[in-house]
Amino acid sequence: MVGIITYGAYIPRYRIKLEEIARVWGDNAADITGGLGVREKSLPDMDEDTATIAVEAARNALLRRDLDRDAIGAIYVGSESHPYAVKPTAATVGAAIMATPVMTAADYEFACKAGTAAMQTCMGLVGSGMVKYGVAIGADVAQGAPGDALEYTAAAGGAAMIIGNDDPIAEINRTCSFTTDTPDFWRREGQAYPRHGGRFTGDPGYFKHVQGAARMMLEQAGTKPSDYDYAIFHQPNAKFPQRVAGMLGFTKEQITPGLVVPRLGNTYSGASMVGLAATLDIAKPGDRIFVTSFGSGAGSDAFDITVTDRILDEAVFNRGAAPSVEGLLANPIYVDYARYAKHKGKIMVQK
Template sequence: MVGIISYGAYIPRFRIKVEEIARVWGDNPKDISGGLGVQEKSVPDLDEDTATIAVEATRNALLRRDVDRDGIGAIYVGSESHPYAVKPTAATVGAAIGATPVMTAADYEFACKAGTAAVQTCMGLVGSEMVTYGIAVGADVAQGAPGDALEYTAAAGGCAMVIGSKDPIAEINHTCSFTTDTPDFWRREGQAYPRHGGRFTGDPGYFKHVQGAARMMLEQMGTSPSDYDYAVFHQPNAKFPSRVAGMLGFTKEQIKPGLVVPRLGNTYSGASMVGLAATLDVAEPGDRIFVTSFGSGAGSDAFDITVTDLIADTTVFDRAAAPSVEDLLANPIYLDYAQYAKHKGKIMVQK
């Protein structure tokens, strides 16, 4: 059975509160935070980008379990903010963890579901025995134009999953996807910031595809929402995943552990994977987890996951060896808008 061998997340310590952004643009902070369900978002340090975040998340995954570097045959990094248009982030990750040169590596793009697409690719390579381990990363330094609605949520962070078949801490029972050509969100080559279709990002974007993949999974597995202990849905804000959970029949209690967006913001390709990491941080053997990502353009990947006894076996896997998502969200350093703009490269300081 192919599954998750280990996992790790990384979130920068810097934050900016929603009311600070609203103050600059003259918006009502109560309308913003109340409508989105987001109080603050993470901000990268001046020297952090998708590559450094991907490396840190992967290193945290490898702290929890000693994985033979020679067995890592594939590394895929999903992001929509790769630091280079032509130069793979995945190769940098491989070099940083000592896995090169014997591996296949590539960067993925599919808006916010590129990381889960990387998980599916690693599942195929492991399942076919072409590789022993594959590493799938979802990481982003998300972009939002000054004054745009996206600026209130576009955050920084990521998660790495080590995929293998030998003694997984969580078995991936099944995966399926739902994809259409729905241009609800896009960024052309050379443009600094993405554009979005306003209300169309909700429907026919997010809700159609998340429900499409989720209902397909429930039908193919012959399950219902009550068969799962936890559920994780892509979280561009707190309103969308809460609403789609209710539409599908999941409860607030099932999505609560993985709903980190109120204090984190939307980490794009990392969003659903960080939510899964937060859920694995508290999961017990036998727990069943339902996951559905979403990427604009548009598509969703769904996963049915069962946690194994090994998640509690410290001789194999040490969950405490790397910071939990809750640890990474703690002790934030708050920035004002000018500092935030400098960190995000919205303003350039000439020396």
């Protein structure tokens, strides 16, 4: 059975409160935080980008389970903010974790679901026997134009899932996807910030696709929401995943462990995978996890996952060897808008 054999996450320590962003742009902070359900968001340090976040997430996964690097045959990094337009982040990750040369490596783009698409690719390669281990990463230093609504949630962070069939800590029972051409969000080549078609964002974009993939998964698996202990839905804010969970029949208790967006913001390609990592941090053998990502443009990937006994077998996997998502969210360093703008490259320092 193909599954997750180890995982890791990384979140920068720097944070900015949404009320500080609202102060600069003259918006009502209470309306912003209440409407989004987000209190603060992460931002990168001056020397952090998608590549460094992806590397740290992969290294944390390998701290929990020290694999033969020569057996890593695939590395895929999903992101909307790769540091190079032409130069793969995946190759940098491979070198940093001492896994090169790699049989196949590539960067993925499908808005916020590029990381889960990478998971599906690794599942196919491992399942076919082409590779022993595949590294799937979702990471972003998300972009939002100054003063735009996206600026309130666009955050930094990511997670890595290493896929294999060698004593997985969580078996992936099934996956499926639901995709249409829906122009709810885009960024053209050379543009610094994405744009969004407001009326397409909610029902035609997020809710149609998340429900489409989720209902397809429930039908294919022959399951119902109450069969799962936990559920993770893409979290661009705190309101959308809670609403779609209720529409599908999932409870607040099922989604709360993976709902990290109120203290993190939207890490784009990392969002669903960081939520999954937070859930795996507390999961027990036999727990069943339902995951549905979403990427603008638009599509969703759904997964049915069962946690195995190996998650507690320290001879195979040491969950405490790397920081938990809760640990990564702890002890933040808060900044004002000026320092935030400097970290995000919104203002340039002349040397």
